[in-house]
Amino acid sequence: QVQFVESGGGLVQPGGSLRLSCAASGVASGYTFGFYDMSWVRQAPGKGLEWVSSIDNGGSTSYYADSVKGRFSVSRDNAKNTLYLQMNSLKTEDTAVYYCATGDRRIPSTLQKTIGYWGRGTQVTVSS
Numbered sequence: 001q002v003q004f005v006e007s008g009g010g011l012v013q014p015g016g017s018l019r020l021s022c023a024a025s026g027v028a029s030g031y032t033f034g035f036y037d038m039s040w041v042r043q044a045p046g047k048g049l050e051w052v053s054s055i056d057n058g059g060s061t062s063y064y065a066d067s068v069k070g071r072f073s074v075s076r077d078n079a080k081n082t083l084y085l086q087m088n089s090l091k092t093e094d095t096a097v098y099y100c101a102t103g104d105r106r107i108p109s110t111l112q113k114t115i116g117y118w119g120r121g122t123q124v125t126v127s128s
Contacts, residue, residue: 007021033082040052041100051108053074096123103116
């Protein structure tokens with residue numbers, strides 16, 4: 001079974017930067033990390049899951065929510081089984097738990113933890 005572990009979260013001041021990582025381990029039915037399109041999804045306190053960004057399995061195409069476009073950058077290293085999210089110019093409204101998940105999660109109905117594989121999340125807090 002594929003498992004994902006996020007890291008890199010923390011407390012940062014507005015305008016600061018963080019780089020999140022999502023490391024994959026395990027093999028599901030013969031598939032490797034490079035088989036999966038991947039997404040970052042976040043959940044702010046008291047709110048539902050919000051799609052942030054997606055990247056295709058080869059790393060050539062990426063998508064961003066309007067709220068993070070121009071500030072966040074998603075990438076992946078399939079040789080290292082790792083997904084990344086570079087977050088710049090952070091705002092207080094970016095405060096949330098950030099999850100990595102398999103698949104392209106742009107469609108709201110796919111924002112369910114019962115679909116595909118999810119990590120346990122990493123907390124990002126943007127505050128002065």
